[in-house]
Amino acid sequence: MRQFLTMALLASSLGLVACDLDTTNPNSPTQETVVTDVEGLLALGVGLQSRFGTSTGAFIYSAGLLTMELGAITTAFSTISDAERGTVPPGAAITGDVWSFSYRTIKTANDILFNADNVVMPRGTRSGLLGMAYLFKAGALGNLLQAYEEIPIETYNNPTPDFVDRATALTHVLALLDSAQLAYADTAPSAQFTTSVLATGLNIPNTILAYKARYRRLAGNWAGALAAADSVSRTVFSVLPFSAQAANPLFTLSTGSSGVLPRDTIRISDPTEAQRMAYFVTPAAILGRIDTPLDNWAVFSAITSPIPTYYPDEVLLIKAEALVNLGRLPEAQAALDSVRTDCPGAGRVTTDPGPCLAPLGAPLTAAQLRTEIYRNRRFELFATGLAWEDLRRLGLVGATSSAKRCWLPYPVGERNANPGNVPPDPEGTEPPTDNDECATLVLP
Secondary structure, three states: OOHHHHHHHHHHHHOOOHHHHHHOOOOOOOOOOOOOHHHHHHEEEEEEEEHHHHHHHHHHHHHHHHHEEEEEEEEOOHHHHHHHHHOOOOOHHHHHHHHHHHHHHHHHHHHHHHHHHHHHOHHHHHHHHHHHHHHHHHHHHHHHHOOOOEEEEEOOOOOOEEEEHHHHHHHHHHHHHHHHHHHHHHHHOOHHHHHHOEEEEEEEEHHHHHHHHHHHHOOHHHHHHHHHHHHHHOOOOOOOOOOOOOOOOOHHHHHOOOOOEEEEHHHHHHHHHHHHHHEEEEEEEEEEEEOOOOEEEEOOOOOOOOOOOOOOOHHHHHHHHHHHHHHOOHHHHHHHHHHHOOOOOOOOOOOOOOOOOOOOOOOOHHHHHHHHHHHHHHHHHOOOOOHHHHHOOOOOEOOOOOEEEOOOOOOOHHHOOOOOOOOOOOOOOOOOOOOOHOOOOOOO
């Protein structure tokens, strides 16, 4: 990575314990962050990428523990291993990490959005910074609305923000993505932005489009999801890079005393998926705190391993699902076959998972296609956190189901800082008995 990027990531990493972005309540900073020069904004832009990587990692590990993708080693804290069973008290790290790291990302994005117009800089620098800030604010809120039943969305210099429901939050996320696309396209990003801020491997335009497809899908806007999915380049693989100074949080978590690693259940559940699962995990027999053995990471095996902003075949699976719901079954099956037959070294992107499976063959019904789409999502999108929403939609939530909880409780710190607005926890400390307690989409 560039020297400026490495230095700024180090500053951002140190800032996790040293600056006003990290108060007990991230929505209520101790002072307003005012940036008066372009160098300050550039540093915020670099730090924003690191923060979004950290908050994405927090969402992945929390969702993974609750959906039987990840497990805790024998020496892990009890709150981590308890989460595998769906037991999550409001003070557990699993809920505080997703919340605090996401709102730190949003705070940094807001610092850019609310200061950029007051700083003299090349128009292409402003365009790049604003596009990235809108994108990662949307991405952080999108992760939050998949983890909590209600969330605040208007938090800048607002110590007691109101909470909104998922539908309102989702509308806000999609509006932010529209703003990201408009801002980034306003003027071609300047050399100052692309050389001093933009991380190697991150593709902002395609990530915006992929997130539009992702969140239009969540909103049930199938025509819009299809249009966005069709706009994503099939030759781009966008990632969030890490360094020795700004470590991959999933690698760090797997090697520390917390010891969160992939469970072997998904890997061994379908031998035909050996090719795809080899991308994510290396088989092992590490003892977990529950009966299932744990594997090692393959995809996050180093401190510098990147986290994808999205997987290219996520977009094709969104396209296939949209086509099913629009009644265009032959096209849906063709899109699904494109995912199934993708092979590393022979597909559109050589560094993404590749199942190398045969085409489906005879035409499938809508129900059969939908089942196959969700089966592919479970393997293709392993360790992204996205399985949690899928399992909610499929009604597989509860103490004896694949997803142990529908929602996380609200963190104690937020409840103490904003007692008048934080809603009651939607579930108790223990997991719900069945999916009836989980308000979610019912699939056709």
